[in-house]
Every structure is written in structure tokens, then in C-alpha cells.
Amino acid sequence: MQITTKAIVLSSLRYGDTSLIVRVFTQSDGVKSYLLKGVFGSKKAKIRPAYFLPLMQLEIVANHKNKGTLESIRDVKVAVPYQTMHTDIVKNSMVLFLAEMLGISIQEQEQDESLFNYLTYALNWMDGHKLSPNFHILFLLNLTKYLGFYPDTSNPDMPFFDLLEGGFCETPSLNPLIHNEVLYDFKKFLGTDFEALQAIKLTKSNRRELLKMVVQYFRLHIHGFREPKSLAVLNAVFT
Incomplete structure (x- = not known):
């Protein structure tokens, strides 16, 4: 199921050479964890690691299978740009x-x-x-x-x-x-x-x-x- 929701970043952890596992608190579904593949080392990557600094407020478009596994994010943007x-x-x-x-x-x-x-x-x-x-x-x-x-x-x-x-x-x-x-x-x-x-x-x-x-x-x-x-x-x- 594809959903669009606001989210607050709780943590991020580099996974392998190019990927990132992020844990966020979403407005729609509470705590969710996502695997972001290929976000490091590619200039063409649509999703950047810099989005996932601690406590960043984002708007994400995500696929939720709700099977207890890591979910995926299709798109992300900053909801509140901090000063x-x-x-x-x-x-x-x-x-x-x-x-x-x-x-x-x-x-x-x-x-x-x-x-x-x-x-x-x-x-x-x-x-x-x-x-x-x-x-x-x-x-x-x-x-x-x-x-x-x-x-x-x-x-x-x-x-x-x-x-x-x-x-x-x-x-x-x-x-x-x-x-x-x-x-x-x-x-x-x-x-x-x-x-x-x-x-x-x-x-x-x-x-x-x-x-x-x-x-x-x-x-x-x-x-x-x-x-x-x-x-x-x-x-x-x-x-």
C-alpha cells in the first residue's frame, strides 16, 4: 500500500556500502523502519542521506507492506526546513x-x-x-x-x-x-x-x-x- 505521510527521523544507520536503514515516527502509522538502497555513492540518487538527520521533519511517499519487514520509500521532501x-x-x-x-x-x-x-x-x-x-x-x-x-x-x-x-x-x-x-x-x-x-x-x-x-x-x-x-x-x- 502506498501512503503519503509526515514523519520525524529517529535514527539512521548505514547498511553496507551504499544503503541506509532509517527509523522514523510517522503521522500515519507510528514507528516505521525503511531500507533505502543505493543512497550513497550515486549522484543520480533521488533520495539523499542528508534528509535523514536526527529529528528532521519530512514528508515521505512510502510503500507499506506491514509484514514486519523493512519498508521502502519512493519519495521524500523536507516538511519543515530548520533554521x-x-x-x-x-x-x-x-x-x-x-x-x-x-x-x-x-x-x-x-x-x-x-x-x-x-x-x-x-x-x-x-x-x-x-x-x-x-x-x-x-x-x-x-x-x-x-x-x-x-x-x-x-x-x-x-x-x-x-x-x-x-x-x-x-x-x-x-x-x-x-x-x-x-x-x-x-x-x-x-x-x-x-x-x-x-x-x-x-x-x-x-x-x-x-x-x-x-x-x-x-x-x-x-x-x-x-x-x-x-x-x-x-x-x-x-x-
């Missing part, structure tokens, strides 16, 4: 991290319009604004709304946040917890939006610790979660 995402070295570091986190976290092979709309909004906002060093934290916390484990904000005055239970608590448990200064910073992000990011001030050490807790939160709630390799690079950029 800064891949040219600003700091933004590009964050792009690599967010693309890896999304690739780990989004597993559905079915349409999810609300998640797709959130991602396009957030990526367009990131491209068009000065980057806050806290952007990725809010991006990931808001992402949990669509993945089904957004923090329960009942009882926010409690002194602990239980990462496994996803809620605030009065007494510590054996589960991983957020508390003290990091909990105070954590609460700044709940219920806020990207427009308010510049008003959120964190020390470098607290930002790193909070991001560590957020990644652990994902690890506890995403089946098969693996540690993002780009986390170390991102921490180096923001220290």
Missing part, C-alpha cells in the same frame, strides 16, 4: 540526545496523532527560539503525558517523589526517590510550558542531577530501556 537545529552546535547536541531518547521510548507501530503533534510543536519551538539549558528536561517530562506516565501532581507538598510509583509521598520507600533541592527544582517543571523556561534557574550540578533522575524515571517505566549514549556528550556541553 538552527543542525547548525547550532549546542542545539545539535540536544537534538542527538532527544532523538535517542525518543527512539528508545516510542515503540508503537500505530497512529498517535496527539504525540506527533506534540513533537512537531516542541521541535519547531526549539528551532525558533534561543535554547534554554533546561529545554530537554521539560521536553522529556511533557513527553511522559503521551507515553502514559506523567507525574501525579497530587500532594505536591510532600517531601519525596517516588520515581517508580510516579507520585509524591510523605515517607521514603525503597524505590528511587527525588528529594531535597532536586525535588524543589523538579516541581518547577510540572505544569509549565516552553515559554516559561527562561524563568527557571538551575545550578549546573542540580540540572545534571535532575536530568539523571528524569532518565531514571524513563528507565523505570519504559520496557527495554537502554542508557542513551549521547547523555555524556550533552552533560559535557552544559557544564
